[in-house]
Each structure stands twice: as structure tokens, then as C-alpha cells.
Amino acid sequence: MVYGRRGFGGASDGCLLCGQRCGGSGLCPGCLADLPYQGPACRRCATPLAPAAGGRLCGDCLIAPPPFDEAVAVFDYAEPADAMIQRLKFDGRLVYARILGEIMAIEIERRGISLPRVILPVPLHPGRLAARGFNQAIEIARPLAARFGIPLDRRACRRTRATAEQTGLDAAARRRNLRRAFSATVSLTDADVVLLDDVMTTGSTLESLALAVRRAGARRVAVWVCARAASVRGG
Ligand SMILES: [Zn+2]
Ligand SMILES: [Zn+2]
Known part of the structure; x- marks a missing residue:
């Protein structure tokens, strides 16, 4: 490339x-x-599956499903989608958020994914937000919210603890690191929400946020990510 x-x-x-x-x-x-569009995947956690199993559940979700109902990943975390996300996050090239968000919207429409009532971008800790100057999840969510006419709520959840960098931690350590890392600031009683993030690796960040919105009363919780890394849940 x-x-x-x-x-x-x-x-x-x-x-x-x-x-x-x-x-x-x-x-x-x-x-x-x-672009590296994701192929067949578990409908619950978006982990890649063999073609014949697409749309079904992976072994992990059969045994211990995550606290969200559905997960959608538009891309594999592979070239050049990975580079586009990195240029957005680390070089501040917001044009990539617009393009990635627009492609996500087209793909979600094409796949016939059911739409939520509100999009909740994964919050950054205020310290990281101040250092970066923007939250990439919010920037990617904007074109989706606009295309679908769904509100984007940036304040319903917050990150209550500055968690250590997840890179290099195994799944159990990621979960410990993220325990109670998020809280909802409003009641989400009976809400139908999508949690939106740029990249999903083990899913532990999204699981932690999903638990927080469930505690606040959300009825249906889906996850949309731009790209899914190949790592499976729990591994
Ligand atoms: Zn080109
Ligand atoms: Zn799964």
C-alpha cells in the first residue's frame, strides 16, 4: 500500500x-x-468465525456470553484500516473519523443491523481527553448519528478511573484493570443503546461499559466498532 x-x-x-x-x-x-471488511463473525461478540458458522455464536459466547446483546465490527484490524485509525488517534487527522464513520454507516445499513435509540461513544478519561484533544469514538460516531438520525449522547457515561494502558495485559488483567472503570451519569431505564468504539481487542473495555449501562437500567445493549482485532474473547 x-x-x-x-x-x-x-x-x-x-x-x-x-x-x-x-x-x-x-x-x-x-x-x-x-478495505479489510470483516467476514463471518459471532453475532454476539464479533470474533471472526469459519465461513459456515457466520451469524452464529462462538464457543466462548455459548458458555459465557458478554454483557452486550450483539456486536458489529465493520473491519478486521488490518492494513490499511489499522493505519487509518492510528492516523486519526495519534496524528489527530479527523478526516479519517469522518470517512470511517461514513463507511461504518453504509456497512451497517447494508447488513441490515437494527438501529438503537441512542449512540454512546466509549468515553476517554478526562486526562487522556485533555492530552489528545478529542475522543476518536465521538468523532467516528458523528457521521453515524447524522446518517441514521439517532442522537449521540456524549455525557451519559463517564470514565471514572484512569486505567493503565491495556496493551500487553492478558484478558484477566484487562478485566481487573477495567473493573468499575465506567459509570452512567443518567438513568438509562429501558434504553436501547449502542456503545461505539474505534477498536475492539479482547472486548474487556466494552464489557465494562456494558455492565455500567446495564446497572443504569439499559434494556438492550449493542456494540459497534470500526475494527476488531483477531484476538478472541478470553484470550
Ligand atoms: Zn485510492
Ligand atoms: Zn462470541
């Missing part, structure tokens, strides 16, 4: 990945088609 030499988002009509003219849509049709 050769990335555009003119700078990301710098050219008003160039594809962000290959630089070819594409009329300002962000990605040319070729790059759009080549």
Missing part, C-alpha cells in the same frame, strides 16, 4: 490512501473496495 504523497486530507479531491482523484469523497472506489 502506497500512501498519498501530498499529505492526508491535504488535497481536496485526492484519495487519502493512493492520491488518485476521487472528487473529494476521501477514498477512491478501488481503495474503498480493498
